[in-house]
Each structure stands twice: as structure tokens, then as C-alpha cells.
Amino acid sequence: MSYPLSTRPRLRLESVARRAALHPELVRRFVALSLLEASRDAGGELWFPLTAPATIARIQRLRAGLGLNYAGVGLVLDLLARIQELETALAERGATRWT
Known part of the structure; x- marks a missing residue:
């Protein structure tokens, strides 16, 4: 069994919603549609990687x-x-990279 030496930085739902200027329910919908990666802690709270606001911006640009x-x-x-x-x-x- 191994234990991490430190926790990975992550964002709470409210922080992601505020940074993306979206209602938290829309962020939850993105998670439900598998458009946005999130994990739940033991209490059921959603946690997001630091890249979540950038992913939301990409979703909004595509829409x-x-x-x-x-x-x-x-x-x-x-x-x-x-x-x-x-x-x-x-x-x-x-x-070499192709273009």
C-alpha cells in the first residue's frame, strides 16, 4: 500500500463556477454529461482539477x-x-510534427 506525500491541488465547485462565471448547477451538468472531470470526497462534495476553468472555457467556445x-x-x-x-x-x- 502506498500513500501520497502530498495532495494534488484541486478546486471546489463554487470556485470553479465563480472562475467560469457560471451557475454551479451548470457545472454539475457538465460533470453529469462527462464533459468535465471531477471527483467526489467522502462527504460527496465535488472537486475539480486546476484545469477545470480552462476546460469550461473550451466547452463554451465550442458551443x-x-x-x-x-x-x-x-x-x-x-x-x-x-x-x-x-x-x-x-x-x-x-x-517531427506534421502540419
Whole structure:
């Protein structure tokens, strides 16, 4: 069994909602739709990674800029994450980036 030496920095629901200028219920909906990563503590409170406000901004840009519904936003977010993984793997192998 291993124990972490420190806790990972994270944000509370209210902090994420305030930083994104959204109602907390909309942030909860993003979590329910799997658009936003969150974890729950023993008391059931939602906790978010420090990147949550940036992810919310990306969700809002995709909705407003491309007129996507939330299912479409989820698909685009998944594709963008996959592209990032592939580019990282290429960079680690020393391959040149294609444009």
C-alpha cells in the first residue's frame, strides 16, 4: 500500500463556477454529461482539477463558435485529447510534427 506525500491541488465547485462565471448547477451538468472531470470526497462534495476553468472555457467556445450540442462538444473534446496524446507520443519518439 502506498500513500501520497502530498495532495494534488484541486478546486471546489463554487470556485470553479465563480472562475467560469457560471451557475454551479451548470457545472454539475457538465460533470453529469462527462464533459468535465471531477471527483467526489467522502462527504460527496465535488472537486475539480486546476484545469477545470480552462476546460469550461473550451466547452463554451465550442458551443458558441460552432453551435455544437453537448454531445458534439463531448466528441470534439475527446478528439482533441486524442490528438494531443498522439502529438505527445510523436514528440517523445523524436518525430517531427506534421502540419
